[in-house]
Amino acid sequence: MAVDDHDGGSLDIGEKLRRDEGQMPSPIQRRLVRTDSLPFEAGKIPPKHTFTAHESWSRTLLLAFQSIGVVYGDIGTSPLYVYASTFPNGIQHHDDLLGALSLIIYTIILIPLLKYVFTVLWANDNGDGGTFALYSLISRYIKVSMIPNQQDEDAKVSNYRLESVSNRLKRAEWIKEKLENNNIAKIAIFVVTILGTSMVIGDGVLTPCISVISAVDGIKEKAPSLDDSTISYISAGILVLLFAIQRSGTDKVGYSFAPIVLTWFLLIGGIGLYNLFKYDVGVLRAFNPKYIVDYFHRNGKQGWISLGGIVLxxxxxxxxxxxxxxxxxxxxxxxxxxxxxxxxxxAYIGQASYLTKHGDNVGDTFYKSIPGPLFWPTFIVAISTAIIASQAMISGAFAIVSQSQNLGCFPRVKVYHTSTEYEGQVYIPEINYILMVLCVFVTLLFQTTTKIGNAYGIAVVFVMTITTCLVTIVMVVIWKTRMLWVVLFVLVFGGAELVYLSSVLYKFREGGFLPLLFSLVLMIIMAIWHYVHVKKYRYELNNKVTSNYVKDIIQKGEVQRIPGLGLFYSELVQGIPPIFPHFIEKIPSIHSVLIFVSIKHLPISRVELEERFIFRQIKPKSSRIFRCVARYGYNDAMEEPREFENLIIAYLKKFMQYEYLGLENAAEMHGDTVHGDESAIERGKPSTVNSEETLSASNGLIQPATDRNLSDSFNIEEEMKVIEEEKRKGVVYLLGETQVVAEGKSSPLKIAVVNYLYDFLRKNFRQGEKSLSVPRNQVLKVGMTYEI
Structure with missing residues (x-):
């Protein structure tokens, strides 16, 4: 399609629009329109501040200070119990102390410092980290998602940030293709991801237990009559209070907690230096790794078993x-x-120095090594820091559940976003209650840090090993790192973690089974939910309704149009769900304005509001029926109903303005078809849409025509007034209540999973309107059974 150039020539309208805006099409734009793709929402998106933008040093230092209160509480309280867990039977040889200290020093240098701080942190998803973020990052580059709802236009979202594969390293492209075409590989990556997320949720149980018990245990120095049972009850009481205040959120967590945790670090570092110079400076010989070799040579199997304590x-x-x-x-x-x-x-060096003179106190090294005047201040700060560490892990567990739900592999729960500053800070009542019960149970059952440490070590090392696996994929496919560095990464870090993992698994019977049991239950729940979720989506995709059906029932007058705005919710992105004809059969009427709304979670952390909604109108225009995909990242909060209604209408009006006043009038002038036929697209036939023109129009590059007459047959201003008026008459949320059952010819296992286990989860977790916060007096539901 051509338009007149100002210079008297002609050029493609998409090219003209891009030239006017000073931009040329990207490769994604050139190949945009595919089967049943949707045009971009209206409004040109300005460049956003991204994670890779340079922060000022003052801002970075402020963030570093805040991070002390959020990130380091858990690892910072480890000196409370490491030596006790490493030597549960006492120190057998003087040099064992040097060997253990050397292992501690080099373990901290190898894994937290070299692996995480200088390598893994860079494998972030637009600034977000964690197991789920790694899976999300991998999913954007490799189509490993088992839900077939990927669309080309999603890759245009600001935070998607895809990079093309380097011609220099075709290995990355080859591996990418192998993974995309191998269902076993897809399942393996998914299973590894949910195992990692399950272990992190398990950390939300074990971290509060071991941190609080180890801190409270210090009271026995001043009250020796208290036994382990009493300490566990005191700790359980603190944990109940901790979970009771979770609803308030952690909006100012960085500013509030950072001074306390910083004080803790100053105390343990200062006490460590004091003990070093007071007792034995000679422990600094532990920086010689020869003591590690001697330690294993001298202790053999017991030295290997003790790694379960060292890893803490x-x-x-x-x-x-x-x-x-x-x-x-x-x-x-x-x-x-x-x-x-x-x-x-x-802290570790100072404790080792103290133990050279008081080896019998290894079971309670930290508190016994504190100088007298500092005991009570250190005790109070220790409990405060333990609570802070627990708070951070509990919040992390909430975030993991929220992200898993968005991935479609966790039953619906109500997620409250407690912070306007920290996007990942959420509160989930059901999960909070379950974690509280489990924490109290574990605390009263195990009572000591040594027993809990056996379970804790497994959760810690499992998550680290999974991170190594996922980062390796990132290095090969996305970073396109030289194979030598990839091999070194796997051998050095993966090898060390496997050694530690073998040690902590040795204590399986002594409490190590606990995180594996937690993870097994969570993985079963997540796997069942995701399996049925995928099957249900594929059923809807295979049985979707074409726009011709809607067009026919409108033109034949088979349904009545009732006043108001109807929002018909569906998970299906590519078409109209099969439950709609069932709805028409039961209630042969639809609202004057009907919008099919699909909530879609992209494999990115957040979607900018201006890019959230994309629309397509179902012909004829006079039907006022639209399809809308509302796109969210895994850290985005869904708007409240009133706000969502206002947003969807506002962006629908923008869409109509650009769609009708801009591109369509240009098409009428030149007699060309600009927008593809909806039904043809859904049938998989090539669309007549020019991808570059669609992108330009939908991004607001076409300005409304002011120098030519608009068609009298379709008054856009009047249409927008009608939509606003129908919204004022009332908004009704139309939800499909689908019951999923296995086909009659299915295997007994599938019948058990779908008909009983999934059905049990569905009935005992929140239903659609509750998880979406839809007002009950505005809901209209219709039921239907899907046989999958």
């Missing part, structure tokens, strides 16, 4: 990556290198 010195390391979205890489690197690393190193 890096508990909470994953939090540096998981909480990255609240800060930036430089801030985490500064906070770790300048505050945490020296503080905890001096």
């Amino acid at each position: 010195c890096i508990t909470g390391t994953e939090a540096m990556f998981a909480d990255l979205g609240h800060f930036n890489v430089r801030a985490i690197q500064i906070g770790f290198s300048c505050v945490l690393l020296p503080a905890v190193s001096f």
Whole structure:
């Protein structure tokens, strides 16, 4: 299609519009329109501030300070219990102390510092970290998602940020194709991801237990009559209070907690230096790794078993990556290198120095090594820091559940966003209650840090190993790292983690089974929900309704139009769901304005509001029936109903303005068809849409024509007034209540999973209107059975 150029020539309208705006099409724009794709929403998107933008040093230092209160509470409280867990039967040889200290020092240097701080932190998803973020990042580059709702236009969203594969390294493209064409590989990546997320949720149970017990245990120094049972009851009471205040959220967590945790680091670092010079400076010989070799040579199997205690010195390391979205890489690197690393190193060195003279006190090293005048201040700060560490892990568990729900692999729960500053801070009542019960149960059952440490170590090392696997995929496919560095990464970090994992698994019977049991239950729930979710989506996709059906029932007058605005919710992105004809059969009427709304979660952390809604009108225009896809990232909060209604109408009006006043009038002038036929697209036939023209129009590059007469047959201003008027008459949410059952010829296992286990989860978690916060007096539901 051509238009007159100002210079008297002619050129493609898409080219003209881009030239007027000073931009040329991207490769994505050139190949945009595909089967049943939707045009972009109205409004040209200005450049956004991205994670990679340079932060000022003052801002970075402020973030580094805040990160102290959010990220390092867990790893910072490890000195409370590491030596007790490493030597549960006492120190057998003087040099064992040097060997253990050397292992602690080099473990902290190898895994938290070299692996996480200087490598893994860069494998972020637009600034967000964690197992789910890694899976999301991988899903954008490799089509490993099992839900077939990928669309080309999604890749145009600001935060998608795809990079083309380098011609120099075709290996990445080859591996990408292999993974995309191998269902086993897709399932394996998914299983590894939900295992990692399950372990992080398990951390939300174990971290509060071990942190609070280890801190409260210090009271026995001043009250020796208290036994482990009493300490566990005191700890359980603190945990109940901790979970009771979760509803208030952690909006100012960085500012509120950072001074307390910083005080903790100053105390443990200072006490460590005091003990070093008071008892034995000779423990600094532990920097010689020869003591590690001697330690294993001398202790053999017992030395290997003791690694289950040593590994507790890096508990909470994953939090540096998981909480990255609240800060930036430089801030985490500064906070770790300048505050945490020296503080905890001096703490372990000082405790080792103390134990050279008081080896019998290894079961309670931390509190016994505190100088008398500092005991009570340190005790109070220890409990405060333990609570802070627990708070961070509980919030992390909430975030993981919220993200998993958006992925479609966790039953519906109500998510409350408690912070306007920190996007990942959420509160989930059901999960909060379950975690509280489990924490109290574990605390009263195990009672000591040594027993809980056996379980805690497995959760910690499992998550680290999974992170190594996912980052390796990132290095090969996305970073396109040289194979030598990839191999070194896997051998050095993966090898060390497998050694630690073998050690903690040895204590399976002594409490190690607990996180594996938690994870198994969670994985079963997530796998069942995701399996049926995928099957249900594919059923709707295979049985979707074409626009011809809607067009026919409108033109034949088979349905009545009733006043108001109807929002028909569906998970189906590519078409009209099969429940709609069932709805028409039961209630042969639709609202004057009807919008099919599909809530879609993209594999990115957030979608800018201006890019949230994309529309397509179902012909004829006079029907006032539209399709809308509302796109969210896994950290985005869904708007409340009133706000959502206002937003969807506002962006619908923008769509109509650009669609009708801009591109269509240009088409009428030149006798060309601009927009593809909806039904043809849904049938999979090539559309007559020019992809570049559609992009230009939908991004608001076409301005309404002011120098030519508009068609009298379709008054856009009047149409927008009608839509606004129908909204004022009332908004009704139309929800499909689908019951999913297995086909009659299905296997007994599938019948059990779909008809009983999934049905049990569906009935005992929130229903659609509750999870969407839809007002009950505005809901109209219709039921239908899907046989999958």
